Every structure is written in structure tokens, then in C-alpha cells.
Amino acid sequence: MTPNDSHAWWSRLRHQGLLLSPVVMLERFPDAPAAAPFHVTNKLRDAAARFASAPDGPDSERVTLVTLAWVDALLEQYLGHKQGRLAKSNDIPVRLTTTVRIGTRTETLRPHRVVFADAEGTTPALLVMTDPSPHVGRGRGRTSYARFLELLRGTGHRLGLLTNGRQFRLVYAGLDFESWCEWEADRWFDDGDGSQELAGLRLLLSPDSLKPVRDGVSGLLEAVEDSRKRQADLSSVLRENVRQAVELLLDEASSANRTAENLFAPLVAADSTRPLTDAEAHEALLQATVRVVMRLVVCLFAESRGLLPVNDPVYASSYGVRSLYELLEEATRNEGGTQGLMNRETAWPRLMALFRLIHGGSAHGQFPLRAYGGVLFRPGKEDSSVPVVRALHVLEHGVVVTDATVFAVLRKLLRGPLPVIRGRAKTFVEGPVDYTDLRTEFIGLIYEGLLDYRLKRTDAAVGPQVFLNLGREPVLPLSRLREMLEKDRKGLKDLLTTLKKEKVTGGGKADEAEEEGDEQEPAGEEVDAEADAPDEVEAAAPAEPEGVHGGDYLDAVEAAKRWAAEAVVLAGLVTKQGRRETNTEYQARIGGVADRLIKRVVATGEFYLVRAGNTRKGTGTFYTRPQLAVPTVHRTLEPLCYDKADDGTLTPKRPEVILGLKVCDPACGSASFLVAALHYLTEALYRSLCFHMKLDDPAEANKVTLPYGRPREGQADEEVVRFFPDDPQQGEFFADRVKALLRRHVVERCIYGVDINPLAVEFARVSLWVETLDPGLPFSFLDHKIKVGNALVGCWLDRVADYPLCAWEREGGDGKDGPRTQRIETFLKGPKVGNRRSGDGVVKREMRDVLTDIKNATKKTPTLFNYEQLATEKVIAQARADYEKLHDIPSHEPAEREEYYRDHVVNSPADAANPYTLFDLTAGRRQEFPQAFLAGYRGFVHADAYDGYNAVHNDVRHLGCWMHARRYFVDAEPTDPRAVEALAFVRTLYAVEREITLAREKPGETFTAADVVRVRRTRAGPILAVFAGWLDEQHRSATPKSLFGQAVGYARNQWASLVRYLDDARFALDNGAAERAIRPLAIGRTNWLHVGGDGGLKTASVLLSVCASATRHRLDPWSYLTHVLSELPARRAGADLGDLLPDAWAKARGEPRHREG
Incomplete structure (x- = not known):
């Protein structure tokens, strides 16, 4: 945990969350804590003995006084807080008390002692409170701990010390989290590790450590909050490391392409109608590589929180990410480097197996694991219509990744340079990345930081590219640099001089600056190379090329070094030769500067990342950090979750009110605001249950159910807490366990999000899944809550039918007379003639043509949901009803919820206005019966070509039945072998449908209606085309009256209705469902x-x-x-x-x- 053995004592304490990071500890306290003088320690030992010898009893006030005497000895005699630094009892200012609602009563909380940072008593450093319970924060001590947190948050002084005399817990109370470390006093005088821990306490809480550094802030508080800030800095380090990890995998893709020229052929062409352009293929490959690396990031988050079975021997030895890193690290140590790993290729298949395991699960009896599904872990497919999925297939199956590269990638994710400031010098200490303390919002932060990069590839026309170690580290063609050296030496000198003076804005700090304002130039913005400025800029490239490169690369490096040797002299980057300096020494100095000038060389055919400045900002993608998201959410939700009295006390509203809230982020990104809302609503719901239903009362806890706190009725699906607050073994975890259960209900009932970026939506789902801390839930349990789409339409439901025209009735952001606004009006209302417009712009004319075409085709007035001929109000009402049904399905049955969502919401769009199944029994088969039953019906009729149904018109689409068509060929098979060929065609069609059914039923998948139509058209369409030609050929030779001739004639006559199922996911291959529904009537007459x-x-x-x-x-x-x-x-x-x-x-x-x- 610590980067230095001088603070090994800190790692031996009990911790929750991040209180002081190892980096800040080393920076603020570079030396090990010194032991106190012997007489000071001896006096403290005597005070501890007096406390230990005091008899225990039921008198809590006497116990408190005894404890306070022991605490005073610690604070005054040992730590040295005297002369106005320590306030007791009545000397404590009123501003350091707070009034809170606890249970059904209002109570004023006040600390027992206050330690000030200054002798004048103006800056509180520590609020101290005693706890009469035998264990701080556990068992009965949970109540005192909760009260202490309320005191810290209520007074705004977030740092405090809670103790029962045996344990001393140093607590930091943030807005939506708390962190602490805990000392055990009975270890302090053992002359071993415990004495070092006591010295560490003296180091942290001494007057020097607590002295004020600015108004109202003590040194220790600044260190704690600096640790939180450094955690954010760590996310910037991770973001840069993730980018470098992506480059490492792209290097392997380049190497694989050198030996397999057709490696990317499935990605570029596949079976699509139009091959991908180079830019499209590069973007797909980049997104696929990013997806692979982000899978590893998510796995590390999940492993750190116990959401994956890290303690299972099978998982640890065959699948785990961290255990794989430890295995490769051990091999590196034993073999003296990574050379041996460069010849092995076992780690990459293991990671691919892990991804398949997470997505598809395991049904093995010795290693069961549920299928988590989700888009992020979905395997690639060679024939997919989505380029990113095809690129994933290439990476997973076509690229050979060595163990050395996997080790380098994992090292980028698990270790990073942590900045340490010592005096005025800033150094870096490499330390481990602890995903346990990282907020899940950083998943999105890391991903969104990659959106500013584009993937490029050197080609033969341009030749190798060179990254210069100047300014913003531009990348320029080596041929262009050599040409300037030969023909435009002054231009080259000016270029290098400009780059040398250019301000470095790359990396995480630039990202923060961009998010906070637009005052400085965006880092890495592309500039025209012909204007003697860098063509492209990368924020930071690896200092040395990693991986195996061929001769082309070595040739390019040598050429770049020769250019750099002349360029550094030309630009004055190396001083002139000294009089006593030999030519050899001078050339060596030139070579050293030239080597430093070249950051990286990219050979022909290699991939490289460039930062394209405003890519992320141009798409409106901004990451909201927790420091802003959390306070915003608190201010917004507090009046909705609590009733505030005149004296400022908050009373939680009833559970049904809180669970009735709907929090929707219409551009949720990776769910920064939604995660903050989840935490706040969960805490409010828990407080509501404790206040209204007495959930934290052991006598009442076993009588109520979650999430509403309703009385137990003995039903099988009731959700209850399996242990009570006073349970001697698990009682201390009662609140945490209840909140974990409540999070699922809050997510299910209160949290909604939409984003136009599919991968951002997947990260939002994963972040919320990690926050639920429930390994029993698949990623897809949030599919119906966090959706892909463009929610920023900007209209109310009562006007939705008027869109898209109403979308043009808006300003352009520059006022009603601004040029953008006027241009929008011209599109909508036509050009302005004088002071008037015709009112008929190009948008209205195009929309009028669309509506006319629809009306001519359907003979009906077009509606918003024209295809199904549904009223908007009915669609909305049915959608709300479906979501209420989803909410009613118990939260511990995610599979049932997922099945309902897939079957009734995603794959049943036509059922919105038709919630009933109707039967009509008639005494005969005359055509007037179906005509009367279906009078006025609009939709489709799936039947067996019975003439009575063909008489039904009124905008009804007739579907043929392949089951009946097949029966004719089955009857003909004994007499004509050609029927076997027809049956083979039909079997292939049903095989395609089985694949679709499996895809729709696969856990964690959302196989949409569009996917069904796509697969049918691409897979079944060509089969039907060949089958149609075969039928025409057989028709010319078959005897019409023979069984085979009748089969061919039936198929050809019904062909238009038989192939209609291709166009709509709701249509089936046959009407077997109807026949199965009426089968009981037939066999049970x-x-x-x-x-x-x-x-x-x-x-x-x-x-x-x-x-x-x-x-x-x-x-x-x-x-x-x-x-x-x-x-x-x-x-x-x-x-x-x-x-x-x-x-x-x-x-x-x-x-x-x-x-x-």
C-alpha cells in the first residue's frame, strides 16, 4: 500500500476507503515517525492502565467520563494540544454543534472535545467524540458512528476522531462517502509494530501536522483532501496509460498484418454492399481495440469489488486478470526480463476465454458462473454488419499477441507513475493502482479521454512518420522533414524554433483545462504541415517502441537519426563546439541531443494514434467529474427526498415517495450524474425506512420487507434482510447489506438514462452494475433503463406528432437575428424577400413529399407511428404499462425481467395497441365468417392460403405458411426424388430462424427487430432467390396433377406471401403458433x-x-x-x-x- 517502508505502519491499520494516499503520505511526511520521549510515552502508558483498570458498567455517563480522561491524556500530554488548542464541554462553540433528526426525535449533536489547528481557537482541526460501545462502528457502535458522521457533515468540519478508548477511528465524512483508518490502543505499548503505529498517530495529529494552511483548513485536512484530488489525478494517469495500452495492441495488429496481408479483408469488405473506406476501417479498429482494453479495466473494477469469483481456484488460475499479471510478473523476475515472454503466446487466449466466460457464463458443475452478457464483452463476428464487431473478430482471432505485450498492457493498467512533491522538486514514484478506492465514474472518464484520438496508418506515398520531442510532440512525415533540410533550411529552423517555444498542453491537465474553459488552445489540435507547423499532434507517445519491428522500421530509425543530427545543429538545439572539445566528443553530444529530439518513429504500414484536438468537444462529449456531479445531485434531490423544518432539520419522506421519483439524464454519457443519484437516493431510502418503519430497530427489522417497509405476509417472493442489527456476527454489516439491496430497487425504479453513443451507454450500465455490488445481476438488467438514442429532441409529448418540423422552430444560439438563426429560418420558411418569407422552405417541401408518398401508399393520413397505425397516446400508455410490469417483477429475478423486456418490449412492437388474443369459433369455413370477424381490421393475416381469408382485404397483408408448403413436398417425396431438394431448401430457412431464436434468447443479448430483419435478408434472402429459380425450372417439367407438381404449384402461387416474412421481425416463418393454440380444440372435441x-x-x-x-x-x-x-x-x-x-x-x-x- 505504501511506496516506502518508512510508512509500513500505515498499511497495518484498519482502513475503509481512501483517507491518505501513499503518495501524499510520502510527500507530507518523508521520514518515518519518530518515537516520543520515554517520559511522555510512560505517562501515556500510565493513563492507559488507569483506563483499562476502570470497571465496566451500565452507567454510560461514567464510562464516558473515564474514556474522556484517557482521551485528554492522549491529546494534551502525548500529542501536545495545550494552551487554547483543546476545547472541552461548555467551551465548545455552538457553531460546532448540529441538530438532526434521529429516528422519530430531533436531537442536538455536539462533540466531546474539539482540537483546534491554532492556539487562538479559530480553526477547528478535529471534532472528537467518545463511544460507549465495545466496538467502534460495529454492533451497538454503529449508532454512535452514524451520529458522528451526521455531526461532521452537519457542522461542515469533515475530519474527526471517534473512540471508545480501545479503538481510535480517524474519520473523513464526504458528501456521499466516508473513509477512515483505525488504531488499536492495546497494541501501542508492545515495543513492536504497535509502538510504530502509536508514533504514526503522533505524527498525523501533532500540532505541526494540524496547523492551519489557509483559512479554516488544517494541514491534515488539506492532506486528506489532496489525497482525494490525487485520486482524480490517478484517473488522468490511467487515461494516459490506457491510451498507451491501446497503442501496444495496435502495434501487434501492425506486426500481424505484415505476415498476413489479408488480415483486415473481413473488416474492410465483409459481405456489405460498400467496402469501408480507410478512415472508416481505422475508426472501427480503434474502437475495437479500445473495447478490448476497457474490458480489462472493467474486469479489474469487478475483481476489486468481489463481483467476479477471484477466490475461486479455477478462476484465479485460469481466468483472473490480476492473477495473470502476477503470473507474468513472476516469470519476468525469474527469467530476468521479458525476452522469454516475447516467444510465448498463452496469455492472450486466456484473456479471450475470460471475456467469453463473462459474456456467456459457465454451466460446469465445478465452476458455475452466470452469463453477464452486454455489448462490451460480446465476441466479435466475422460476418457482422457492424464494422466494430468485425474488427473485434480480427483482434480476437487473427492477431497473435505475445505474452510480453499482454504483460506490458496489464502493467499499464495496474501500475502508474504517481507524482510526489518534495520542496520545490517534483518526482514520480511508481506505485500500484488500487481499483478498490477508485470511483466507478472513472470508467467513463478513462474511456471519454480516448475520444480525442484518431487512428492513422503510414502508407508508401507518405513514408515513415516521426514524433518530435518538442512542444506538443507533433508527428511529421520524415520525407517532408528531409526535404526541408535539403531545400528549405530556414523554414525548418523556424519550425523547430517555434515548436521548442510552444507550450506543452498535452495529457490529462489539458483535458481538465478544456473541460473547465476554452481560454487556452486545445491540446494536440491538427495544424497544416505545409504552414511550417505540425501536421498532427499526439499528447504523449511511448518513449521507446515496444514490440518486434522489421527491417523497414530500423531503416526508418536510422534515417530519422541522420536527419535529427543535422537538424539540431541547424536549429541551435545544441551549442557550438567548444575549443577544448574534440570532434568525437562534439559528435557524441550531437547524437545525444538528436536521440532526444526523436520521440518515436513509425515505419511504413504501421498504425499510430494522433490527437485531433476538438474531436471530443466537437461531438458535445464532456465528462462531469464527481466533484461537480455530486453537489449538483444533492441540491436537486434533497427537497424531493426530505421535508425541511424551519430549524434546518431534514425529515425523510416515505419510502414510496422516494421510490416514485424518476431521475433521467437525457445525455448520460458514462453515468456520472446517475451514479451520484443512485448513492443519494439509496441513502435517503435507507433513512426513510429507519425513520418511518424502524428498520434499524432489532425488534422491528424482522417484521418488514424491502423496499417499501411493508409488513411481512409470508410470501415466497418477499425480500427481507437475513440478519438483524443486533446480530453478534453480522450486525455491523446490517446497514451496508440493506443499502446494497436497496440499490437494486433504486436502479430499477428511479434511474433512467439515454445517450447517442452505444459504447458510452454500455459503460453507464457497467458502472451502475459495479455500484450494485451484486454479482447475481447480468449487465443486461439495465437494458431497459439506460438506452441508446438521441433524447435531445426538445419537445413535449403533446407536440411529438409535429416533429421533425417543429425541431426547426428554434434559435441558432446567436439570438433571433443572428446568422445561424436566420439560416435555420430559411430552411424552414424559405428565403427572406424584403421583410417577409414565403413560409415554404426546403424542409417543409421535403416533408410534404414524404407525407404524400406515405398517404398514397397506405390510403391513410400519416401518423407518428404510421407503420403500425397507432395513436401516439396509446404507444406512450403501453410503454408506461410495460415499465410498471417490469418494476413489479421481483428484483431478485433478473432473468424473468430480462425475458419479459426482450419478449414484450424489444421484440413485440406491434402488441402496444393489441393486448388481447381473440378466438372466433364458427360452424363452418365459409368466407363470410372471417370477413365478418376481421371487418375493419388492419394488420396482417397468417394463414394456410385458405380462400376464405383471401377475401379479407381492407389493408390486410397476407402471409404464407412454410409449414404447409413443406407438407406438400413431404407428400411428394416417396414418388419424386426432386422433392428432397425442395425440403433441403426449406430446412435451411428453418435453420436461419433457429439461429435468430437462439440469438434472441441468449442471456444478456438485445437482439432487436432490426437485427432479425437484417439476418433474414442477408442469410435467408439469397436462399429464397435460388429456391425461386429452382421452382421455375421444375415447373416447366413437372406434371401439374402429380403430387410434386401440386407442391411446386402451391409454392409458386403463394410465393409473394411466403417471402413477406423477410420484411418484418414480427412475422413468423409459419403459422404454427395459431395451429398450436387451436390444437386443444381439435383433439379434445x-x-x-x-x-x-x-x-x-x-x-x-x-x-x-x-x-x-x-x-x-x-x-x-x-x-x-x-x-x-x-x-x-x-x-x-x-x-x-x-x-x-x-x-x-x-x-x-x-x-x-x-x-x-
Whole structure:
């Protein structure tokens, strides 16, 4: 934990969170703590003996006095806080007290002692409070600890010392977190490690360490908060290291391409209609590489929080990321370097196996692991329509990555240079990166820092590229530099002189500056090379090329060194030769400066990253750091979660009010605001349950259920805490466990987000998943809460039907008369003639043409959801009803929620206005029956080519049934072998449908309707085209009356309806679902005798419709009918029965759900 053995004592203390980072500790206290004089330690030992000999008893006031006497001895005699530095009892100022609501009562909290940073008593350094419980923060001590946190936050003095005389806990209380370290007093006098810990306490809490450094801030508080800031600095280090890790993998891709020229052929061409351009292919490869590295970052976060089975021997030995790094590090030590690793290739397949394990899970009896799914860990596919997915396939299967490169990548993620300031000098100490203390928002921060980079590749026309170690480290073509050296020496000298003087703005600090304001020039902005300035700039490239390079690279390096040797002399980067300096010495000095001038050389055909200044800002991508997001969320949510009294005390609202809140970030990015909202709402909900339902009372905790605190009824799906606050073994974890359970409910009911960037949405889901601390949840449990889309439309629901035209009724950000606003008006209302516009701009004309085409095609007035002919209000109402059903599914059943979301929301868009399944039983098959039943119906009819259905028109689309088409060929097979070929075609079509079904049912996947249509058209479409030609050929030779001829004739006659299923994900290959639904009627005819002849057909059809609709809404038909039949007699004639319909009753009552048959 510490970078230096001088503070090994610090690592032996108990810690929670980050209180003082090792870097700050070494910087503020460079030397080991010195022991106190013997007589001072001896007096403290005597005071400790008096405290230990005092009898325990039920009198808490006497216990407090005894403890305070011991604490005074520590603070005054040992630490030296005298002469106004220590305030006791009535001397404590009122401003250092706070009034809070605890349970059902209001109480004023005050510290027992206050240690001031100055002798005048103006700057509080430590608030001290005693705890009568036997264990600080555990068991009964949890209440005192909670009160102490309230005191620190309420007074605004965030640093304090809580003690029961045996344990001394130094606490820092942030807005939405707390961190602490704890000393055990019974170890202080053992003349070993304990005495060093006592000396460390004296070092941290001495008057010198606490003295004020600025108004209201003590030295120790500044050090603690500096540690928090350094954690943010660590994220900048990580961001730079992640970028370098991406480059290491790109180097391996370059090496693989040298030996396999067609390596990227599937990425560029695939089966798409248009091959990718170089820029598109490079962007896809960059995003795929970033995705691989970010998988490792997420795995490290998950492993640090116990969300992956790091303690399982199978996982640790065969899959774990950190254990793999330790294995490679040990091999490096044993072999004296990484040379041996460069010849091995075992680590990369292990990482790929880990990614597949996380995505697909394990069903092995000795190593079960749920499938987490998600876009981030989804394996690449060679034939995918998404370029990034194809690029992933190339990286996973086509690029050979050595163990040396994997070790270098993991080292970039697990170790980093940490800045240490000693006096005026700033040095760097390499230390481990502790993902346990990193906030999950840094996942997004690291990713978003990569958005400013673009991937480029040197080509033969331009030749090798050179990164110069000047200014912003520009990258320039070596050929251009050599040309300037030969033909434009003055221009080259001016260029190098300008670059030498240029301010360095690369790296994390530049990112922060860009986020805070636009006053300085963005780092790494592309500049025209022909204007004697750098063409492209990289914030920081690796100091030395890593990996194996061929002869082209060595030739380029030598050429670059020769150029640099002349350039440094020309630009005056090396002083003139001294009179006593030999030519050899002078040339050696030139060579040294020339070597430092060249940062990196990129040979022909190699990939490299360049920073394109405003790429991220130009897309509107800004990361909001927790320092801003947390206070903003607190200010916003406090009045919604609490009632504030006149004296400032806060009373939490009831649990149902808090869980009824909806927090939506319409441009959520990687969820910085949503994570802050999750923490705040969880804490508010816990306080509400304790206040209103007495959840923290051991006598009441076993009587309530989560999340609303309702009384227990003994139901199987009730969620309760399995242990109570006074449990001797687990009681100290009661609050943490309850909050962990509540987080799932808060995420499920309160948190919503949208972003246009799919990968940012995935990181938002992963960040929230990490925050739930529940390894039983898949990544996809948030698929319906954090969605990909453009939410920044800027309209209300009552005007949504007027879009997209209304989107043009806006200003351009430069006022109503500004040029941008006027240009927008010209697009909408036409050019201005005088002071008037025609009112008919190009946007309106184009929209009018679109609407006219739709109206001509459908014979209907176009609507927002024109394809389904649905009213906007119905779509919105159904969407809300679906989300309420998702909320009603217990949070401990994520698989059921995921299945419902996939089946009823993602893949069933047409069911929004049709929540019922209807049956119609008739006495015959005459065409007037279906015509009457489907009168006015608009949609599609899936049948077996029965002529009665063909008479139904009124905008109905007819679908053919491949099951019936197949039956004709099955009947013909015994007499004509050509039918076997037809059956092979049909089998292939069904095989494609099986693949689609598996993809839709795969845990963690969201296989959308668009994906279904795409796969059908690309996979089944060509098969159908060949099949159609084969049928035409067989038609010319087949006997029309033969079984084979009838089969061919049926398929050709129904061809238009048979292939219609390609165009809509809702359409099935056959109407087997309808046949299965009516199968019980056919095989159980004798069971339907109670219908009583034709007159009872209507009654039977109504009952079947009710039961089928109830099953469709996952209701138990028996329970549903029992309720309806008992409720009907109490209703008046003509009363509205809408609330008894299956969909309404399912929403209102939440009966047990069953899978659809």
C-alpha cells in the first residue's frame, strides 16, 4: 500500500476507503515517525492502565467520563494540544454543534472535545467524540458512528476522531462517502509494530501536522483532501496509460498484418454492399481495440469489488486478470526480463476465454458462473454488419499477441507513475493502482479521454512518420522533414524554433483545462504541415517502441537519426563546439541531443494514434467529474427526498415517495450524474425506512420487507434482510447489506438514462452494475433503463406528432437575428424577400413529399407511428404499462425481467395497441365468417392460403405458411426424388430462424427487430432467390396433377406471401403458433360438448379469448377467472369493466406470472 517502508505502519491499520494516499503520505511526511520521549510515552502508558483498570458498567455517563480522561491524556500530554488548542464541554462553540433528526426525535449533536489547528481557537482541526460501545462502528457502535458522521457533515468540519478508548477511528465524512483508518490502543505499548503505529498517530495529529494552511483548513485536512484530488489525478494517469495500452495492441495488429496481408479483408469488405473506406476501417479498429482494453479495466473494477469469483481456484488460475499479471510478473523476475515472454503466446487466449466466460457464463458443475452478457464483452463476428464487431473478430482471432505485450498492457493498467512533491522538486514514484478506492465514474472518464484520438496508418506515398520531442510532440512525415533540410533550411529552423517555444498542453491537465474553459488552445489540435507547423499532434507517445519491428522500421530509425543530427545543429538545439572539445566528443553530444529530439518513429504500414484536438468537444462529449456531479445531485434531490423544518432539520419522506421519483439524464454519457443519484437516493431510502418503519430497530427489522417497509405476509417472493442489527456476527454489516439491496430497487425504479453513443451507454450500465455490488445481476438488467438514442429532441409529448418540423422552430444560439438563426429560418420558411418569407422552405417541401408518398401508399393520413397505425397516446400508455410490469417483477429475478423486456418490449412492437388474443369459433369455413370477424381490421393475416381469408382485404397483408408448403413436398417425396431438394431448401430457412431464436434468447443479448430483419435478408434472402429459380425450372417439367407438381404449384402461387416474412421481425416463418393454440380444440372435441351446439360457440370463444389473454400477460388463468367471477356480481349493469380485463388486472394486482405456452 505504501511506496516506502518508512510508512509500513500505515498499511497495518484498519482502513475503509481512501483517507491518505501513499503518495501524499510520502510527500507530507518523508521520514518515518519518530518515537516520543520515554517520559511522555510512560505517562501515556500510565493513563492507559488507569483506563483499562476502570470497571465496566451500565452507567454510560461514567464510562464516558473515564474514556474522556484517557482521551485528554492522549491529546494534551502525548500529542501536545495545550494552551487554547483543546476545547472541552461548555467551551465548545455552538457553531460546532448540529441538530438532526434521529429516528422519530430531533436531537442536538455536539462533540466531546474539539482540537483546534491554532492556539487562538479559530480553526477547528478535529471534532472528537467518545463511544460507549465495545466496538467502534460495529454492533451497538454503529449508532454512535452514524451520529458522528451526521455531526461532521452537519457542522461542515469533515475530519474527526471517534473512540471508545480501545479503538481510535480517524474519520473523513464526504458528501456521499466516508473513509477512515483505525488504531488499536492495546497494541501501542508492545515495543513492536504497535509502538510504530502509536508514533504514526503522533505524527498525523501533532500540532505541526494540524496547523492551519489557509483559512479554516488544517494541514491534515488539506492532506486528506489532496489525497482525494490525487485520486482524480490517478484517473488522468490511467487515461494516459490506457491510451498507451491501446497503442501496444495496435502495434501487434501492425506486426500481424505484415505476415498476413489479408488480415483486415473481413473488416474492410465483409459481405456489405460498400467496402469501408480507410478512415472508416481505422475508426472501427480503434474502437475495437479500445473495447478490448476497457474490458480489462472493467474486469479489474469487478475483481476489486468481489463481483467476479477471484477466490475461486479455477478462476484465479485460469481466468483472473490480476492473477495473470502476477503470473507474468513472476516469470519476468525469474527469467530476468521479458525476452522469454516475447516467444510465448498463452496469455492472450486466456484473456479471450475470460471475456467469453463473462459474456456467456459457465454451466460446469465445478465452476458455475452466470452469463453477464452486454455489448462490451460480446465476441466479435466475422460476418457482422457492424464494422466494430468485425474488427473485434480480427483482434480476437487473427492477431497473435505475445505474452510480453499482454504483460506490458496489464502493467499499464495496474501500475502508474504517481507524482510526489518534495520542496520545490517534483518526482514520480511508481506505485500500484488500487481499483478498490477508485470511483466507478472513472470508467467513463478513462474511456471519454480516448475520444480525442484518431487512428492513422503510414502508407508508401507518405513514408515513415516521426514524433518530435518538442512542444506538443507533433508527428511529421520524415520525407517532408528531409526535404526541408535539403531545400528549405530556414523554414525548418523556424519550425523547430517555434515548436521548442510552444507550450506543452498535452495529457490529462489539458483535458481538465478544456473541460473547465476554452481560454487556452486545445491540446494536440491538427495544424497544416505545409504552414511550417505540425501536421498532427499526439499528447504523449511511448518513449521507446515496444514490440518486434522489421527491417523497414530500423531503416526508418536510422534515417530519422541522420536527419535529427543535422537538424539540431541547424536549429541551435545544441551549442557550438567548444575549443577544448574534440570532434568525437562534439559528435557524441550531437547524437545525444538528436536521440532526444526523436520521440518515436513509425515505419511504413504501421498504425499510430494522433490527437485531433476538438474531436471530443466537437461531438458535445464532456465528462462531469464527481466533484461537480455530486453537489449538483444533492441540491436537486434533497427537497424531493426530505421535508425541511424551519430549524434546518431534514425529515425523510416515505419510502414510496422516494421510490416514485424518476431521475433521467437525457445525455448520460458514462453515468456520472446517475451514479451520484443512485448513492443519494439509496441513502435517503435507507433513512426513510429507519425513520418511518424502524428498520434499524432489532425488534422491528424482522417484521418488514424491502423496499417499501411493508409488513411481512409470508410470501415466497418477499425480500427481507437475513440478519438483524443486533446480530453478534453480522450486525455491523446490517446497514451496508440493506443499502446494497436497496440499490437494486433504486436502479430499477428511479434511474433512467439515454445517450447517442452505444459504447458510452454500455459503460453507464457497467458502472451502475459495479455500484450494485451484486454479482447475481447480468449487465443486461439495465437494458431497459439506460438506452441508446438521441433524447435531445426538445419537445413535449403533446407536440411529438409535429416533429421533425417543429425541431426547426428554434434559435441558432446567436439570438433571433443572428446568422445561424436566420439560416435555420430559411430552411424552414424559405428565403427572406424584403421583410417577409414565403413560409415554404426546403424542409417543409421535403416533408410534404414524404407525407404524400406515405398517404398514397397506405390510403391513410400519416401518423407518428404510421407503420403500425397507432395513436401516439396509446404507444406512450403501453410503454408506461410495460415499465410498471417490469418494476413489479421481483428484483431478485433478473432473468424473468430480462425475458419479459426482450419478449414484450424489444421484440413485440406491434402488441402496444393489441393486448388481447381473440378466438372466433364458427360452424363452418365459409368466407363470410372471417370477413365478418376481421371487418375493419388492419394488420396482417397468417394463414394456410385458405380462400376464405383471401377475401379479407381492407389493408390486410397476407402471409404464407412454410409449414404447409413443406407438407406438400413431404407428400411428394416417396414418388419424386426432386422433392428432397425442395425440403433441403426449406430446412435451411428453418435453420436461419433457429439461429435468430437462439440469438434472441441468449442471456444478456438485445437482439432487436432490426437485427432479425437484417439476418433474414442477408442469410435467408439469397436462399429464397435460388429456391425461386429452382421452382421455375421444375415447373416447366413437372406434371401439374402429380403430387410434386401440386407442391411446386402451391409454392409458386403463394410465393409473394411466403417471402413477406423477410420484411418484418414480427412475422413468423409459419403459422404454427395459431395451429398450436387451436390444437386443444381439435383433439379434445368430446370435452367441448358442454358448449351445447352452435349456439354456444360465442360463449366458448369468449372464454378461450379470456384465458389466452390472461396467459399472455403472465397471469394464472384460474386465479384470474376466480377473481373476475367473484367480482362481477358486485358490479351494476352497464358498469365499466375495463379494470377487470387481463392487462389492467395484471398491472393493478400483480398476480404470479407464468411463462407463455
